[in-house]
Amino acid sequence: MKIHIRNGRVIDPASGFDAVQDIYIAAGRIVAMGAMESEMHAAAVGGITSLACPPDTDPPLDEPGLVEMLKFRAKNSPGPRVYPIGALTWKLQGERLTEMAELNEAGCVAFSQADAPIIDTLVLLRAMEYAYSFGFPIWLRPQDYHLARDGVVHDGIVSARYGLPSIPVPAETVALQTILLLVRETGARVHLCRLSSRAAVEMVRKAKEDGLPVTCDVGIHHVHLSEMDTTDFNANCHLIPPLRSQRDRDALRQALRDGVIDAICSDHAPVDDDAKERPFQESDPGATGVELLLPLTLKWAAETGLTLSQALDRVTRRPAAILGVESGVVAVGGPADLCLFDPGEPWTVSSRTLASLGKNSPLPGHGSPGPGALHHHRRSRRLPGWALSGETVPVRIPGVSPARSIPWWPRISDASAIPGAGCPGHCAVVRKAQASRRVPEHGFPLS
Numbered sequence: 001m002k003i004h005i006r007n008g009r010v011i012d013p014a015s016g017f018d019a020v021q022d023i024y025i026a027a028g029r030i031v032a033m034g035a036m037e038s039e040m041h042a043a044a045v046g047g048i049t050s051l052a053c054p055p056d057t058d059p060p061l062d063e064p065g066l067v068e069m070l071k072f073r074a075k076n077s078p079g080p081r082v083y084p085i086g087a088l089t090w091k092l093q094g095e096r097l098t099e100m101a102e103l104n105e106a107g108c109v110a111f112s113q114a115d116a117p118i119i120d121t122l123v124l125l126r127a128m129e130y131a132y133s134f135g136f137p138i139w140l141r142p143q144d145y146h147l148a149r150d151g152v153v154h155d156g157i158v159s160a161r162y163g164l165p166s167i168p169v170p171a172e173t174v175a176l177q178t179i180l181l182l183v184r185e186t187g188a189r190v191h192l193c194r195l196s197s198r199a200a201v202e203m204v205r206k207a208k209e210d211g212l213p214v215t216c217d218v219g220i221h222h223v224h225l226s227e228m229d230t231t232d233f234n235a236n237c238h239l240i241p242p243l244r245s246q247r248d249r250d251a252l253r254q255a256l257r258d259g260v261i262d263a264i265c266s267d268h269a270p271v272d273d274d275a276k277e278r279p280f281q282e283s284d285p286g287a288t289g290v291e292l293l294l295p296l297t298l299k300w301a302a303e304t305g306l307t308l309s310q311a312l313d314r315v316t317r318r319p320a321a322i323l324g325v326e327s328g329v330v331a332v333g334g335p336a337d338l339c340l341f342d343p344g345e346p347w348t349v350s351s352r353t354l355a356s357l358g359k360n361s362p363l364p365g366h367g368s369p370g371p372g373a374l375h376h377h378r379r380s381r382r383l384p385g386w387a388l389s390g391e392t393v394p395v396r397i398p399g400v401s402p403a404r405s406i407p408w409w410p411r412i413s414d415a416s417a418i419p420g421a422g423c424p425g426h427c428a429v430v431r432k433a434q435a436s437r438r439v440p441e442h443g444f445p446l447s
Contacts, residue, residue: 013313042356044079046266046291047339050320050327051080055087056114062087062098064106071107083109083323085139088127092116097127100136109323110191112139115240119145121178128188137324140179141193142200143241147171152281154227154244162233164281167242169197176200180207183214191322192216194267196241198251205260215322216260218252219267220289220296221362225249229362235276235283237362239267256314257304263318264300266293270358288356292363298343308343 043051053070055061061070067084074082086108090096093116100111111131118124131138151167153159159166176192180203183190195201195216207214221239226249230237237243255261269286276283293315301311320327327337351359 013309013317042268042288042354043290045355047294047341048080048290049337049339050083050325051290052083052085052109052319052323054085054114055112056092056116060087060092061085061103061108062090062092064099064102067103067106067108083325085109085114086111088113088138089116089118089123094118094120094123097123097130100130101134104134104136109325110137110139112193113141115141115143117143117145121182124178125182125186128182128186128190132186132188135189137189137191137322139191139193141241142172142176142179142195143167144171144175147174152238152242152285153230154242154248156227156245158227158230162231169199169244169248172197172241173199173203176203180212180214183207183212184210187213189213190215194219194222194241194265195252195261196222196244196248198248201251201255201260205255208260215262217263217265217319217322218256218261220264220293221267221287222249223253223256223264223300224296225362230280233280234362235278235280236287236360236364238276238280238283238285239287239362240285253300253304256300257306262314263322264293264297264314265319266290268356270356271360272358273360276360286358286360288354288358288361291354291356292349292361294339294341295347296363 053061057066057070059066061067061084067086070082070084084107086100086103087098088100088111090098092113094113098111100108103111111127118127128138130136148167148171151165151171153164153166155166155168158164172195179190179192182188190213192200192204192214193216195204195218204214204216219239219241222241222243225237225243226246227243228246229243243249252261256264266289268288268290270288271284271286297311297315298308300306301308316327347353349361349363351364354361
């Protein structure tokens with residue numbers, strides 16, 4: 001299949017390239033001049049061309065055969081490419097290390113406990129020593145098991161006012177200090193997942209200044225929300241780590257802008273409706289996020305004065321570099337990981353507009369630029385063709401409704417294109433695509 005995008009605005013955060021140019025794609029490669037994340041169809045709708053799969057699958061990714069099965073299923077399914085994150089300990093029980101070398105040979109690009117704790121610090125030390133000896137990166141979310149046990153909200157105004165069990169900031173910083181001390185001792189390369197507090201940001205800032213091999217990310221919900229959004233006991237705001245104070249949120253936003261926080265992740269953890277219809281304290285933590293990563297990243301960038309290229313860098317090149325994978329850059333001969341979206345079209349979050357099986361979002365009724373995106377990468381079966389030499393060809397846009405797609409016939413010759421969004425990938429933005437058939441409204445005005 002050959003694709004020609006004419007008069008596209010091509011943005012490559014890796015090189016700083018930003019210009020109007022034609023893009024030619026043949027055999028899945030860019031011959032002349034999507035996003036990366038951490039639910040396949042929903043990811044594709046959100047413009048994600050690559051995603052990192054954490055090890056807390058059922059069963060956990062602690063054996064090579066399970067990793068190979070995951071890769072086989074992903075390879076033979078339409079949608080983003082999948083990079084497995086292997087289990088750090090057997091069954092994620094925090095007691096016995098997995099055979100990381102064998103898991104790496106099977107396809108794991110890093111190792112993690114997901115949200116499962118390692119209570120025995122000696123096990124964590126041995127895991128870092130093992131990983132360092134082979135050059136494997138470890139992904140850890142800093143949270144002390146005992147300080148966070150049974151907590152559901154930040155230890156602040158809301159927990160004090162309503163008597164909800166809390167998770168104090170030291171639950172993050174105590175665990176983070178342990179991790180950083182072990183990194184200093186072993187030299188292991190560690191990625192810190194979903195930081196939530198100002199204190200943690202300052203600790204990471206100091207660690208980077210000292211030259212420690214650490215990177216970190218933040219969940220997209222924590223960039224926009226705070227503990228004050230839980231005052232109405234909305235169970236969709238029950239997240240782990242919890243939404244913290246407004247000062248913490250502001251510090252996260254600034255650290256992300258400054259580069260102390262390297263990347264943004266979707267923190268995609270959808271929960272079924274029954275588990276969210278319980279009282280806040282009894283509800284399951286988590287929210288859908290993969291479809292909101294790109295639009296909420298663009299919203300954050302607009303609010304902080306960043307350019308489109310700088311915003312996309314946080315969800316394309318930087319996540320790809322953390323994973324150590326071939327993505328996040330637009331280059332001749334490189335992978336044609338592309339997504340198309342309109343950054344100026346409003347899109348409202350609702351159960352009708354979300355393609356994820358989990359419809360629970362803490363942002364219903366909120367809006368953002370950039371609705372559900374078209375995407376293309378070298379394995380894509382979703383886009384049978386765009387526009388060759390300006391002719392109009394049928395394309396299906398997934399995600400307009402939860403259950404089906406709406407046929408749309410855009411004229412890509414009038415498109416404005418950009419690369420990268422969602423995670424390692426690139427984005428092409430359609431600004432002036434003209435439809436021969438009206439598409440129902442699925443707006444999303446983020447205020």
